[in-house]
Amino acid sequence: MSKILVIEDEAAIRRVLVKILSEENSTYQVEEAEDGLSGIEKIKNEDYDLVLCDIKMPKMDGVEVLEATKKIKPEIPIVMISGHGDLDTAVNTMRLGAFDYISKPPDLNRLLNTVRNALDKKELVVENKILKKKVSQKYEMIGESIAISKIKDMIDKVAPTDARVLITGPNGTGKELVAHWLHEKSERSRGALIEVNCAAIPSELIESELFGHVKGAFTSANKDRAGKFEAANGGTVFLDEIGDMSLSAQAKVLRALQENKIQRVGSDKDIKVDVRVIAATNKDLKKEIEDGKFREDLYHRLAVILVEVPALNDRRDDIPLLINHFAEKIANEQGTAVKSFSDKAIKQLQEYDWTGNIRELRNVVERLIILGGKEVSETDVQLFASK
Numbered sequence: 001m002s003k004i005l006v007i008e009d010e011a012a013i014r015r016v017l018v019k020i021l022s023e024e025n026s027t028y029q030v031e032e033a034e035d036g037l038s039g040i041e042k043i044k045n046e047d048y049d050l051v052l053c054d055i056k057m058p059k060m061d062g063v064e065v066l067e068a069t070k071k072i073k074p075e076i077p078i079v080m081i082s083g084h085g086d087l088d089t090a091v092n093t094m095r096l097g098a099f100d101y102i103s104k105p106p107d108l109n110r111l112l113n114t115v116r117n118a119l120d121k122k123e124l125v126v127e128n129k130i131l132k133k134k135v136s137q138k139y140e141m142i143g144e145s146i147a148i149s150k151i152k153d154m155i156d157k158v159a160p161t162d163a164r165v166l167i168t169g170p171n172g173t174g175k176e177l178v179a180h181w182l183h184e185k186s187e188r189s190r191g192a193l194i195e196v197n198c199a200a201i202p203s204e205l206i207e208s209e210l211f212g213h214v215k216g217a218f219t220s221a222n223k224d225r226a227g228k229f230e231a232a233n234g235g236t237v238f239l240d241e242i243g244d245m246s247l248s249a250q251a252k253v254l255r256a257l258q259e260n261k262i263q264r265v266g267s268d269k270d271i272k273v274d275v276r277v278i279a280a281t282n283k284d285l286k287k288e289i290e291d292g293k294f295r296e297d298l299y300h301r302l303a304v305i306l307v308e309v310p311a312l313n314d315r316r317d318d319i320p321l322l323i324n325h326f327a328e329k330i331a332n333e334q335g336t337a338v339k340s341f342s343d344k345a346i347k348q349l350q351e352y353d354w355t356g357n358i359r360e361l362r363n364v365v366e367r368l369i370i371l372g373g374k375e376v377s378e379t380d381v382q383l384f385a386s387k
Contacts, residue, residue, distance in 0.1 A: 002025075002050065003047065003049050004021060004028055004029065004049065004050045004052065005050070006031070006032050006033070006052045007032075007036060007051065007062070008032075008033075008052070008081060009034055009057040009058060013081075013105075014032055014034070017030075017052060017111075020106075020112070024112055031046075035058055036053075036060025036061060036062065036065045037060045040069070043072060049119055049122050050115065051069065051076055052081060052115075053080055054080075055086045055090060062081075063092075063096070066080070070097050075122065075126075077118040077119075077122050078097070079098065079099050079100050079115070080093045080101040081101070082101050083104050084104070087103070099117075100118065139181065139184070140177075140325075142318065142325045145317045154305070155178065155182055159182050159184075159185035159186045160186060162188075164277050164302050165179075165278045165279070166281070166285075166302045166303040167307045167308075168309070169308055169309030169311070170282055172312075172357035173311060175309050178309060179236075179278045180193065182236075190234075191233075191234040194228045194231050194232040194235065196209065196228050196237065196238065196240065197240045197241055198239055198240065198241045198245045199240075199241035199244040206245060206246060208227065208265045209228060210227050210229055210252070211229055211262045212226045212264040213227075213266050213267075214267045217267075218265070218266070224264070225264075226264075233273050233275060234274055235275065236276045236278060237278070238278045239253070239278070239279040240279075243281040243282070250294065251295070253277075254295060254301060256273065257277060257298075260272060277302065279302045286299075311354070311357055312358055320350070322358065322361055322362075323346060323361070323365055327339055327369060339372070339374070340375050340376070341376040342378060345368075345377055348378055348382075349361075349364070349381060368380055368381065
């Protein structure tokens with residue numbers, strides 16, 4: 001059901017618009033307002049999918065309604081209704097954020113097409129907000145320990161800047177969560193976050209993956225292909241497991257950071273890129289530098305801000321919160337009721353040696369939910385959480 005508000009001071013035109021929309025689609029719920037002030041009151045108190053608004057009205061004209069609505073509920077598309085002498089004003093309202101305008105008397109096809117297009121846009125905006133909310137929940141950082149609180153504070157300070165960040169910590173601690181939150185809280189959040197697992201890509205292909213290639217650059221290069229840096233233009237590149245990157249690729253990444261330029265494999269043409277680089281590793285890069293496996297100049301370029309993610313054993317206070325979080329998430333995924341854990345079961349899990357960190361804890365929680373009783377008990381932990 002799409003809810004539409006018609007704001008029009010001429011009763012005859014208002015009735016025509018309501019009649020046309022109501023008869024066109026039974027899912028349209030059309031309401032009326034006889035002037036701008038009453039229209040704004042309705043917009044404040046109701047949720048509309050579309051507003052049709054006349055320009056010349058007493059008390060409050062259409063331009064004022066448009067400006068007020070954009071402050072109150074900016075996601076609502078507004079179609080302006082213009083008389084012959086209002087066309088210049090109608091065009092100007094587009095600059096102020098109106099979706100479109102239609103002239104009086106309204107052409108039936110033009111009116112209905114504009115309404116359908118505006119409703120489609122509103123639906124898309126809502127879907128994008130839901131998707132973004134899901135993404136945020138997917139990468140939510142759970143924990144209230146001192147260590148995690150410091151990381152959250154660091155993210156809040158660093159995210160709005162373009163500073164490069166190097167995230168360190170053992171496998172399974174959630175380094176990718178830090179990267180996602182840095183991106184989502186940044187000015188680049190509307191751009192893409194492109195992830196590259198440097199350990200999963202063969203060394204001979206990493207340069208092509210990062211920077212792209214031109215046709216004929218190597219045997220299987222049968223067409224030009226953009227790389228991850230180009231795909232992330234205006235956004236963020238997350239180089240995970242960067243300690244596994246070849247020295248040759250490191251040199252090219254260094255140049256990209258220094259000059260904001262890349263070259264596709266097989267080409268000598270520079271391509272400008274505007275990306276923020278976030279990197280992560282479970283290796284001791286200073287030791288890798290000593291062993292000649294990592295470039296010191298690249299390390300200093302990447303490590304403008306250092307974020308160290310602690311092992312789960314160093315943040316045991318967060319384990320009860322993590323257990324509850326995973327229990328709810330697994331129940332949602334499986335379409336079942338949330339299973340609780342007894343206090344003794346949680347206490348026992350807090351005492352485990354979590355060598356696999358959060359990733360291991362999540363697997364154990366899922367196993368206990370599947371194999372344990374209605375409430376996961378201390379006995380269930382002893383039986384099914386074997387290391």
